Amino acid sequence: MAAESLRADARSNRDQIVAAALILFRDKGIDVSMKEVADRAGVGVGTLYRRFPDRGALISAAAEAYLTGLAERVATASREEDDAWSALRRFLRECASTGVGAFASSVEPAMHSRIHADPALTRVRETVTDAIAGLVGQAHADGTLRPDVGTADIARLMTLQIYSRPDEDPSNAVERVVDLLLDGIGTAWPERRAEDR
Incomplete structure (x- = not known):
């Protein structure tokens, strides 16, 4: 059950990051900082880079x-x-x-x-x-x-x-x-x- 919860959290984090990126890319372009994407998604920069290495x-x-x-x-x-x-x-x-x-x-x-x-x-x-x-x-x-x-x-x-x-x-x-x-x-x-x- 704990593994399922971790997978759900990981999916949720990924979805939040992508949703934040869609908004920021639209409003500021693709050169927006990765930290700003992470902040908007409500996750740490480390979490962002674990999901998206670059x-x-x-x-x-x-x-x-x-x-x-x-x-x-x-x-x-x-x-x-x-x-x-x-x-x-x-x-x-x-x-x-x-x-x-x-x-x-x-x-x-x-x-x-x-x-x-x-x-x-x-x-x-x-x-x-x-x-x-x-x-x-x-x-x-x-x-x-x-x-x-x-x-x-x-x-x-x-x-x-x-x-x-x-x-x-x-x-x-x-x-x-x-x-x-x-x-x-x-x-x-x-x-x-x-x-x-």
Whole structure:
């Protein structure tokens, strides 16, 4: 029982470290100190280095968590929404509101090269890409997504970063910009615009 408790503690420490790294890499870039990551995770630096012997190992773990999180988001949206367009809308809103773009821009090109060098990371990335491609294909078939908008376009839109003024609620800024963006890629936009005249 003690061994199981130790394993659970080790998993918990690892998860806390990766979660802290995801936030700090997003906010400060990958050059943030390992001590700052450990402090944010609530563990000692020694514990961090036992789990991740160097910065590269931590970047790889953060990349895997980032991609796995995207895969879970797109899968959940696909499962819970009524159609592909609704799933794409939900997925893009979640990407914007959780700062996917800020994370991606902070860790590039280091994460990009790691993803392409590590077969496990490549597989997770392909899972995300395939799921988005499936939604795009279905939305095209349903006639709800503009035919000239492809999977690569959705991948770019996932990394949209939205500025909000100091005097405004960031969630309101995200909602407004994402609404405008979705109106631009959905096929219902010209009809809605005509109705508004």
